[in-house]
Amino acid sequence: MNHTFLCIEQTNITLIIKIIELTIPFLLGLFASFIIDSTRNKIKNKKNYKFIKTYLRNSILEILPFLKTDYETVKKKIELYPENYYNKNVISAHEGFNANILKSISPSDYYSAFKGDFILLNEIISMIEFISQDMPYNINNDYFQQLNNHLKEKQKTGDKEHIKGCEYCQQIRDVKLNVLEERIKEVKLLEQKIENFIKNN
Numbered sequence: 001m002n003h004t005f006l007c008i009e010q011t012n013i014t015l016i017i018k019i020i021e022l023t024i025p026f027l028l029g030l031f032a033s034f035i036i037d038s039t040r041n042k043i044k045n046k047k048n049y050k051f052i053k054t055y056l057r058n059s060i061l062e063i064l065p066f067l068k069t070d071y072e073t074v075k076k077k078i079e080l081y082p083e084n085y086y087n088k089n090v091i092s093a094h095e096g097f098n099a100n101i102l103k104s105i106s107p108s109d110y111y112s113a114f115k116g117d118f119i120l121l122n123e124i125i126s127m128i129e130f131i132s133q134d135m136p137y138n139i140n141n142d143y144f145q146q147l148n149n150h151l152k153e154k155q156k157t158g159d160k161e162h163i164k165g166c167e168y169c170q171q172i173r174d175v176k177l178n179v180l181e182e183r184i185k186e187v188k189l190l191e192q193k194i195e196n197f198i199k200n201n
């Protein structure tokens with residue numbers, strides 16, 4: 001009776017040892033792959049973190065003062081037209097100013113890299129995208145295109161008196177001036193947001 005019991009116990013122990021022997025390499029493998037994954041993620045986060053900060057500082061923040069000057073130049077140009085044709089400054093297209101590169105990184109990667117400042121970063125990216133759709137260069141071209149189309153239609157091309165007296169011409173002008181005013185405010189706000197973001201991180 002005792003002998004049989006011992007035999008069963010021994011079989012159990014052997015079985016347990018076998019199971020442990022089989023499981024340990026599996027567990028070690030799991031642990032190793034977990035370490036590799038988390039290291040890989042840390043490197044990725046660090047890389048994203050560094051890249052985003054550098055990109056915001058060097059490619060976006062640096063352009064903002066020039067962008068603001070260009071909005072102001074266009075504003076002055078439209079305000080003075082047609083009395084004085086203000087064309088001293090060349091308006092840049094600022095083709096590098098857009099959110100394409102920032103949008104190529106997934107939101108979840110942003111979240112792992114910046115945690116709490118993720119919302120601020122999202123706001124910054126949306127603002128860059130919004131402003132980039134209404135650049136000074138485009139507002140300027142739009143204004144003169146719209147005005148010239150209208151003047152052509154009325155057969156008043158080059159007629160300064162018409163532009164000053166016509167309600168529609170004034171309306172085109174006021175809409176553009178309002179948009180410019182808004183964009184100047186947004187550029188200032190974006191500047192503050194990026195500065196805060198860089199300071200916090």
Ligand SMILES: [Zn+2]
Nearest residue numbers: 162166168169
């Ligand atoms: Zn008109």
